[in-house]
Amino acid sequence: MSHEAYELKAEAREQVGKGSARAVRRDGKVPAVIYGDKQPPLAIALSYKEIYYKIHGGGFLTTVATIDVGGKKIQVLPKDYQLDPVKDTPLHVDFLRVGKNTEVNVQVPVHFINEELSPGIKRGGVLNIVRHEVEFHCPANAIPEFITIDLTGANIGDSIHISAVKLPAGVKPVIADRDFTIATIAGSAAMKPEIEAPAAEAEAEAEATEE
Template sequence: MSNTYELKAEAREQVGKGSARAVRRNGKVPAVIYGDKQPPLAITLPYKEIFYKIHGGGFLTTVATIAVDGKKIQVLPKDYQLDPVKDFPMHVDFLRVGKDTQVTVNVPVHFINEEKSPGIKRGGTLNVVRHEVEFHCPANAIPDFITVDLDGADIGDSIHISAVKLPAGIKAVISDRDFTIATIAGTAAAKQEAEGATDAAAPAAAEEK
């Protein structure tokens, strides 16, 4: 799980498009904290801090603390809007979280041991089907990423979610099938080489019997 961080905010009484525009003109970002069976809380946040948090990676999978009106509220960013032209933050939604809060998040997929994949060694390529996987998990135990081990993966192999060791309490949202995360695709030459190796191994195996 990514390291948590704290943001200092100010409560805002007025809401709506006009109020939001005024907040942005003052160099701040309008935001809302909701959830946990409490009324929504409208706040403003420093523009620079939010900009770097959003563009620094892991923003939607990192629990933060927002300090406002003498209180500290644990939250998880759930959504944000960026200006379509200038790419600066326009608005952020936060979800209140507690020790028992369950959330649904997209977690990045990392691949290791590409150098130990026979298929990649022979010229095959890693075809990533899912760069992220959606999981149900505790808000205070969101993994930074899941790891797919390519050791032994050959041309034509598919790596499914069942092959990934997941942290305790983490469950894939798609639960009705063993979905594919990646495959090892090969060139025609590499495929012919693999088929030739298989054909050559078959008679030897028969002789041993």
């Protein structure tokens, strides 16, 4: 999990629609809906402050939470949220009910380690990240916090594909029909030549022959 599981208290909403949502926001709360697991959708209102800090604290969409609705505790995974385009404040949240067999598609961040052990980067090559996140299909209660790419030994021109990543049990990439690229090591104008001395010697020999 990206972060430790947490619990939120909520109130059930009898009415739904734009008017009801505006009234909830005027009361300092955030309207939300819990759906899925073959049950009817449940409209709720959450604490604005709690949701604001959870959304902006990172890992919100990859962490299973418990919502206490009038004493009834429901396990959920946040699936989507809307923010005010100007103020960046939460306007609405969608939650998916999580049962013991629930599987979900989630975007998981990619982390890179051991850049200092990459010969290509040492020579001035550039890490070109093709995918900052990868979408995986996995159990809702076993979402990885991130996947790790080890750059040890990576050289100029190398590509790192999804097949090179060791994934936890039950975690599979949604793109299954090809071994897609996550990153490459590209050359740059600032690169150091790999072999300088032999080239200089060859040039000196050529000049001596001409003389």
